[in-house]
Amino acid sequence: MSLFTPAKVGTLELPNRIVMSAMTRSRAPEVGVPAELTARYYAQRATAGLIVTGSVNISPEATGYLWTEGLDTPEQVAGWQQVGAAVHAAGGRIVAQLIHCGRVSHTSLQPSRALPPGITDAAAGAEVFALADDGTPGMVAASAPRALTTGEVEATVGDFVQAARNARGAGLDGVEIQGGNGFLVEQFLSAANTRSDRYGRGPVFLLEVVEAIAAALPGFPLGVKLTPGGVINGTVPPAGWREVFLRLLGELDNRDVAFVTLADQAAVGAPGGYDPEFAARARQAFGRTLVLGGGYSGESADEALRAGRADLISFGRPFVANPDLAARIRTGTPLAEPDPTTFYGGGAEGYTDYPTARAHPGGDSAPVG
Structure with missing residues (x-):
């Protein structure tokens, strides 16, 4: 098995095992x-076996x-x-990563x-990309939160x-439910988490979300992203x-979850x-499609797949500057480096203007169509 072996995730047929990370x-x-520019951005990267969108807010209050x-x-x-139409026209598959940022x-x-x-x-x-007191965008300290009531937590599941x-x-x-990176699901x-209601420390909130989505949309591919051991956005x-x-992964294995992503x-x-x-141990605990992410190259990804440690491999930053990442990995074409000053905000620059690399001697490049 390699990155270019087809795979099935729930009802989805994937032509390769490369996942574009959120x-x-x-x-x-x-x-x-989402604007037309966003449609173009994802369509450019449709040769990934599966695209996971950037985190999508489930409500205005979920925004971070x-x-x-x-x-x-x-x-x-x-x-x-x-x-979705643009990605499908380009031959791709795309799932939305659903997020509630909570106190981040x-x-x-x-x-208001x-x-x-x-x-x-x-x-x-933690710091978030927001508006400073003078109205300029930039990284600012996250505001002190208010505590959700039990009823509000139940409404958030909805x-x-x-x-x-x-x-x-x-x-x-x-x-895909964003269950890591210090956002609301991982905060629970x-x-x-020092709550004294049923949402006290543990997986109750996440499992209720999983069960509610599975009941409302039977057969609709559902994934969960986790960042075990991570210390990010103030999470301990x-x-x-x-x-x-590991217990949580066992619980997810007993529910209608098509895939789990573990980001290191x-x-x-x-x-x-x-x-x-x-x-x-995680591989043993969750018997369905397991996605591993975090610093993989084409070679290390193939090795992980051959060893049976994962079913799919997730790539993040390499997709920013390499819309044709799958082709570059297949042909051994060197990867371009992204410009971090264009990661957040702006327009086409640093978003849809990275060139593809033609896979033939000389390394000619051409603008993405």
Whole structure:
């Protein structure tokens, strides 16, 4: 088995085992509506076996970063219809990563500039891309949150379900729940969760979301992204986090989850992360499609697949500057480096203007169509 062996994930037939990881690019300034530029960006990368969109807000309150897309208004759904149609026309498959950022947010991003909703009122100690006091965009300290009531948490489960319905209505091919990187789902799992209701520290919230989406949309491909051991956006893993996550993977294996993505924060230079022993145990705990991500090259990805450690491999930053990443890996063409100053915000520059590399001697390049 190699990166270019076809795969099946739920009802999805994939031509290869390359996953484009979710990456926030902040290119939706019109109240979270994906633009034609976004459709072009994803269509350019449609040779990935599976595209996972940048994190998509399930509600206005879920927003944690400026100019990110949503999936809760008719205008946003129409924008995602355009994106899905463009990817499908290019021969690709695309799932929406659904997110609630929780306390990793800022009052400038919240309706009526309210305090962000968190599991408790403890601040994240993180930075987010938002508006500073003078109205200029940039990285600012996340605002202190307010604690969600039990009823509000239950309503948030419903927001995830509605966003999944909207993703299917937009013609997208599935959804992935963002359960890592210190956002709301992982906040419930983390040491920061001191709640005394049924949503106290543990997987109850995530499992309710999974069960509710599966019940509402039977057969619609559903994935979950986790970052075991990660220390990001102010999240501290719970004591004994390895066993906590292995039990969670067993719970997910018993539910209608088509795939789980395990992103290794350490492999991309962030604190925390997991080791090969944990990854091997995770492989045993979750018997369906397992996606591994974090610092892979084409060679190391193939080796992981041949060894049976994963079914698919997720690539993030390489897709920014290499829309034809699959072809470059297949032919051994050197990868271009992205410009980090264009990661967040802006227009076509650093987003849709990276060239492809023609796979023949000389390395000629051509603009992406």
